[in-house]
Amino acid sequence: MVSRMSRPSTRCIVCLPHCRSSGKGRTALPGDRTGELSRKRYRTANRRIVIVTILRLVLAVLGAGFAALIVWAVLYGDFAAAGAWLFGNPWGLVTLADLYLGFVLSAVVIAVLERNWYAVLWIAPIPFLGNVWTVVWFTFRLPRLVANSRP
Template sequence: MHHSASQQQARMAPKKVSLAFALKTLFIILGVDMLVILLFTVIGDGHPFRKEIFTPWMVATSVDLYINFVALCVWIAYRESNWISSLLWIISVVFLGGIATCAYIVLQFMKLTSSQASSEDLIYYVLLRTPHKNDTRTKRKTFFVVMLRILFSILGVVMLGTLVYTLVTAGSPFRMEIFTPWMSATLIDFYVNVVALAVWVTYKEPSWICAVFWIILLICFGSIATCTYIVWKLLQIQDPAYLVLVRQAVKVTCKPEAPVCFDCLTYKFGLSWRILFIDDCTYLFNNNNVNVVIIALILKTIFIMKIII
């Protein structure tokens, strides 16, 4: 049993390393492409700080883009260990857009250790600042959750109002004269950030159907869908705001010498936590409901019996 479990982990490791490599490569390519497009647009069409560039739909697209930037900058502010690095990265995102977004994400993948890159949940290590143990700021955590709900609710309404106003005053956006060089560059920048959001949504959602549904909304409705999704996820948590970044599961910490970890079928059973079946694990649940804990213990017993048999 011990040997077969180790072989299972060994087979899974290359897959996860490949995923980390694939995502890192994806954002490198997107970042380089965005840099080339930016340089090409500056050379061919001049600088973007000209009044004639800011047509109604260019303004609406810019608002859409920067609302998505807010979501990214909130993550960066949380992710960075000090305010100086946070501020520098946020300024980079504001001025360089998708180039800085891709650079930051690639940097987070490069920081992964080999064990993290081969983890069953490698995106967890990219998204979260570590460690979270012994965090004494418990009184402020719920406050942050509420403030983020309000912030993204307001931003979503602002973008919806901007979209409706632009449609009424400037007509349909599906006209060739709207797509100036800088408008095209802005749209590409916008969708580079949508790719980053889509990776996160795919990681968060329990099924491909849900993920595809939300990604389509992100593509079609932009930051309105972004804000809706974030607020919806924030409404599902009461604890630290950073839990909105990860799946509805609390990460457990296993000792390095632990022989094998099995992810429970969390989403198959519709439960909002993860169980790792191993003696040397710290079991943590983000749901204090007694019924949930009882079901967890039943599932644990079933899995252990299957392993023994």
């Protein structure tokens, strides 16, 4: 008899909460008594996986582009003049307030969805690394977010 621990996992990314809670280790959607996916459900599950993969790639490319833009600004921009403009102009202050409100909202989303002490490791760098770090989090966690959002 094969023990439960040594059995290979065939869980799919789309129905992860169901597979985890059922303990059967099968790729099954809720309401599927046989454990076999119908053609329609199988195609839908594959589409979701493809869409999530494409979204992850888009997020990664956008994050890399944003990081490159930051490096370019640091190398060729006048940081002191930009800071003086931000703090001396009302719209600069609005921009900073908007930026840090976004950081706080990202931290709240991460804290709610992580549910463990790893949340601190994801939240602590946000004020220093900004939305580049938030993109990294979304890129890693998107499959789980999609799987948990499905009924």
